Amino acid sequence: MLCALALVSPAAGMYSGPPVDGPLVQAGALGPRAVTLGPAGTADDDDGAADADTGLGSLLAPAVEPVIIPASPAGELAATVPPAATAPAATASEPVAPEPPSVPPLWAPESELAQNNTTAPAPPAPATESLGTEALVPDSNTAAILTVFTKINEYRVSKGLAPVKYHPTVASMAQEWSDNIATREVIEHRASFWTDPRALNPDNGAGEVIAIRTDRDAAQLVEWWKSSPGHNAMLLDPRFNVMGAGISYTNSLFTIWGVVNFFGYTTLPAGTLTSPGSSSAGGGAFPAPAPTVCDPAVKHMPPTLDLTSAAINSAADLVTINASGQLINRPSTGNRTFGAAKVIGSGFGTAKEVFTTDWDRDGAYDLLTQWTNGDLTLHRGIATGGFQSSVTLGSGGWETMTLAVGGWCANNRLPQLIALDTTGTLFLYPNVGLADMSSRTTLATGVTARKLAMVDYDADGFQDLLAIKPDGGVLLYRGAGTPAPRAEARLTVATGWTDVTGIRPLRDVTALNSTGVALRRANDVVQYWDLSAGSLASPSNITGSWTGQRLAQ
Secondary structure, eight states: OOBOOOOBOTTTOSOOSSOOOOOOOOSSOOBOOOEEEOSTTOEEESSSSOOOOBSOOSTTSOOOOOOOOOBOTTSOBOOOOOGGGOOOOOBTTBOOBOOOOBOOOEEOOHHHHTTTOOOOOOOOOOOSSOOOGGGBOOOOOHHHHHHHHHHHHHHHHHTTOOOOEEOHHHHHHHHHHHHHHHHHTEEOOOTTGGGSGGGOOOOSOEEEEEEEESSOOHHHHHHHHHHSHHHHHHHTOTTOOEEEEEEEEBSSSSOEEEEEEEEOOSSOOTTOBSSTTOOTTSOOOOOOOOOOTTOOSSOOOOOOOOOTTSSSOOTTOEEEEOTTSOEEEEOEEETTEEOOOEEEEOOOTTEEEEEEEOTTOSSSOEEEEEETTSOEEEEOBOTTSSBOOOEEEEOSSGGGOEEEEEOOOTTOSSOEEEEEOTTSOEEEEOOOTTSOOOOOEEEESSOOOSEEEEEOTTSSSSOEEEEEOTTSOEEEEOOOSSSSOOSSOOEEEEOOOTTOOEEEEEESSSSTTOEEEEEEETTTEEEEEEOTTSSOOOOEEOOSOOTTOEEOO
């Protein structure tokens, strides 16, 4: 079962008729329902089947009848909506915007709250399609968060309830999840969010509500929750005394994504505020967000170029350096196959590593090269073929670093550089265009790796770091779109990689938006390991002659 709504006009932004959704009660374990946003007027779930929504599993759920949505012959889901909830027919002068599917609010079972379990939840199941982190628009959300907080409390007070307070730690959890689902364009709850350490051990109820809109009207997010019986019950739950909100903006059809977490505490946790941006004593204004190395200097829109004649045609191409220092590209032809090798450059015999990336985000793939003499240079790609003359981004000292390149920062469309020095310190270097790369920030210390690769390992929309250790073990440093990796125990995701001499992240090799890595191994073997399911799948060898060739990254 799935809750869904009718289409409305763009002026409304979201459904404004009689509420037709509500929480579903089902015995057994909890499992959040994922809804992938499809073409206008459709709502696709994870697997296309009409299975049951397990968004609730508690007696805390108010008794509201769900809307039943049977599977159509084509495998899509069609909403069964009462006639009163149907929007007026569109006219030629009034286009219709799709109404996003809705999921019921997620309530915490009291039995689980009593356990005070602080184990972090498992990463979400991957979406079948993803916008990618570049869909996030890094505009300030402080006013929107304050609006949501104020409107919720105005509503509670009007019903004779005490207003909820605000906690920045809870808010950070809500913001992380808002960014997560917005980048993947999937509406789903965070599984067992109340067990996350940032929930601060609630002992008197917990809940989560989600809404999205085609405009940026944050106040209407609250109005929609009020119009839905299940969500309304959560806004008015007298046990809740703390909330945290996350608001994300994207450049997709649904431009605002809102997540609110509610918690009830017998004793308010330290650091609880009277409002967002206030002090614990009350008052104060929203502080300006602290600048980070991730902040973009300018906004870059996704470029669109015909790369048919370019040296590197896509993020799925396989690039190597042969014994003569020639750069060779094998263009991807789909389904783990590659076209004939072609020489696209020369003079790279003394390169320690070559990285292919769209460094300046003009649409053409560039060459970022780490040289054995310590220099770091950039050859900008030309859409009609070849590369421009090299530009030096760093002089001296780079030969001792272990590097990885990619979109580590969720709010920055430009790729960044992660570097590990010989002391085990991991740094993030921001992309400053063609200027000298000297500014950096420390991400972690005590890191041991002979190879690094940046790739979305767990399919959550954020880039992660794979660190190949000298003993062949591979540690996972999960990213969250911010400078620091997630604070968690480092999982060993692979072993036996002692013979790996090169690792290259690839996209679209098996299907659109698929991710994976290519490995250069002993005995002149190059493998592809698919990561689209959020973990390493069984490898397959890539056909070709690899004798004397090194893998570019």
